[in-house]
Amino acid sequence: MYTIIGNIIGKIYIDVATFNKFSMVNYMNRSVVIAILVLVAIATISAYYILRYYIPQAHRSYGGSLTSTPTTTTIQLQDVVLQGAGATFVYPQIAEWARRFQSRYGVQIDYQSVGSGAGQSMFFQKVVDFACSDPPLSRENWLKYNGSVIQIPWLFGPVVIVYNIPELPRNAVLKLDAVAIARIYKGEIVYWDDEYIKNLNQDIAGLLPHREIVAVYRSDSSGTTELFTTFLYKASNGIWAKELVGKSISWPVEGSGRGVGGKGNEGVTQNVIQTPYSIGYVEWSYAIKNNLSIVAIRNAVGNFVLPSKETLEETLKNLKLPSSPLEDFSKILDSVIYTPGDKSYPILGPTHIILWRRYDDPKKAEALKLFLKWVVEEGYNYIVEGYATPPQNVRELLIKASELIAS
């Protein structure tokens, strides 16, 4: 072994010394090199397995062990896998919940963020067991499946307006109302130091620069756009027309050359970060994680509010929901956006979980019932940043749904 290595090293030395161009891989050395590589690979793999055997490692740890003594239910449900698909919005929260639920009960939850529409489509084709969709089932769909589907708005998340004005200091708070935002996105307000904006922000009016506003919007179809445009329609006194509400619209500001479309929340975030004097709307978690400056928006009462745990809880306190998960939720957006309340934040949106009432597989039905109950009892204690804790009537809906599911 050593002589061979010595040979190789000697060859290198001699050839370098005599300035010979040589190919390291001539026939004689090649099989040797291969043999060495194979031996090294075998050695590493066996060393690894030996170490793993003798030194126990917690592979599934993730910052705190949650071992529990299995009860009879958990032994039965040990290998059940629940498939879900739907909106990207819920994915981080479900990832967190799935891990905790799995270490508690052994049931695995697999979720794919393919979009609300694709999720609903997969659910109705029975490719997945449950769907998570930002918009609830439309009235036509609900009528079609009346009595056999359950939906609950189990999570809420705010949409925030972010901006990038280099001249403003970090602790300044830009205040805007729906009229201003609507006019910006229609192209009517062109500069940051427009009179209307200055009137809303008396304290920093002097700092606002005379620069064109670049309005960033979502280029892809998104529930975030729907929430944003519904808010503008409800709160701007007619400036933002009903035709401009939806998941994917043609933005008036696009034609003026000052509009930019970003793909996904991350696209809008990146555009706002990279383009000075821009304004955009994103989900709260993206604004937090990327340290973006958030606009304080005027709510129905007249106060300028920033999104925070308190303001969101206050908004949800007055939520009117149907009393049973079997009912039609298609009008929910109306009751959750631009709500009355001193401290309520005006742009808040629900995301729903959609399930069948009957499942062929009794184990899956069991697992789903357990999951819904667990979310109410423990899941809501582990809310990821960017989501708001739902109020009491949502928890009741979840418990009711859990009782409705049968096999």
Add this chain to the structure above:
Amino acid sequence: MMTRKDKLFFISLLPLSSSLLTILVLSIATVALKSLDSLQTFGLNLLISSTWNPERGVYGFLAPLIGSVTTSILAVITALFLSLPLTIIIAEYLRGIVKNVVSSIVELMGGMPTIIYAVWASQYLVPFLKEFIMEPLHNVFKFIPLFSCRPITGFSIFASGISIGISIVPYVTAIILEAHQSIPLAYREACYGIGATRYESIKIMLSLARPAIVAALILGFARSLGETTIAAVTVGNSMYLSSCLFAPGYTVSALIASQFANAHLYPYAESVLYASILFVMMISIALSFYGSSTIIRWRSRIVV
């Protein structure tokens, strides 16, 4: 007229090769079936306008179709300019370990997941292009309609074409390199034997490899038509149809990537998306058939 043995050989090869045909027919059938709905309802209106308004039920994908073709043309030009010199350098000028390392690096990049190209392009390439290429071109050549709009963020058909072009360089290089390395020594010796300079002999040898170059470029064009993640992130995603390269635009694959997620919620949206795929496929099938028959005729004229 093939002998019996030849015929047997041919027939033995046929089943597995025609699997390609089956796959294509199956794909076209699925796509056509799913797009029947929207074609019946909207007809050729889809090809004339460019709007995307699912709430009102108005669709038109002229802008994405043109955008797809434009970005692919740009990508092929970029790939041509970048991979031909790369191939020549690797094949003619480099030796030994450096040659191995460089060609391995190029081949390695062929396997990079396209999402990484997309992230890298959107964070590094597009700002670079905007600062050093798009804005100077816009300032100097404003009168040419191709450069007449101001790039705000840099995401545009131009940026997308260049990014996709960079991502197909490894494939094109590998194919041309392969073809070049199998030109028999006789030609090389003949060239240098009559005293040609390096440039002239490279020209001659490249002309021998021309069928492979064209094949590689057609493959690159097809790939750029189908490139999804890079296009979705760099093209700007706007239905705005203009002759300016620096304006944001759309490609068919970016349209699908952006709109498919929620398309099921609207009655015809999914079907319209399938219809746009159908049109792109028809364009590329026509192009591929034309290109392939040209190459075959070419090849038969070059005797090696």
Add this chain to the structure above:
Amino acid sequence: MYSWRKIREKLFTFTIILLSLLAIAPIIHMIIVVSINGIVTFVKAGTSFFTGLPPTPLSQEIGGIAPSIIGTLLMTAISLPITITLAIFAAILATEFPKNPISVAIDAIAKSLASIPTIAVSMIVYTVVVVPMKGFSALAGALALTIVALPYAYTYFSTALRSVPAVYREAALSVAMSRWGTVIRVLIPIARNGIAIGVLMTMARIMGETAALLFTAGRFRNRVSITPSKPVDAVPLLIFDYILSPYDIWHQVAWGATAFLLLAYIAIFFAVKLIVKEVKL
């Protein structure tokens, strides 16, 4: 005395070097970016990166990407043999019978398959395989990958086979070797370097493909699974999901996964290149 030819020669060399530097610069830059971001993750996570499960947004540890690695390996193991077999048969057909309309058709079909948007491939496989099977699976993912990779495999193999000079074929046929014999004993061994490169590039493409798996593979990240008929995850899918999220720990995992892919390619490439000899004509 400078003649026009000499100047042209120098100009040519200069342009070529400039353009190739321009071509290599993005590649080098990308490798640097990936390595820097990935090394940070590797150092933090250690070897459990290859054996652990992905982290949740609230957790502090990096965890690992074991389910994705196994998923990618599984789907590559299913898809690569199928792709290579189909492609090589088609390439042999196209080389042996170049004027036949069927081979022209196959050539064109291969290029057309490449132009289907990869996300459309996953939509098609979803409709044809996933819905009837009522679930996602590694098989569906492997099928989508095969469809995507076929055109490239075919082009590489046919270029490699075509570059074998006709002299060798004629020599083999003149000693009364059967047609299959010429292919197996003469053509393929001479073209073996090209074929090996073709296999490598196809494998790299299969391992790195993202959009074709979006609606087919299932993104099952909670457990390592090797059943082909059940959902499975893949490394590019993991990168796709995590890098587009706002959570920093997921970004780190995504970069680590990319660096892992790069290292895997390097290892496999060098291994194969060492073994396959180049044939000088």
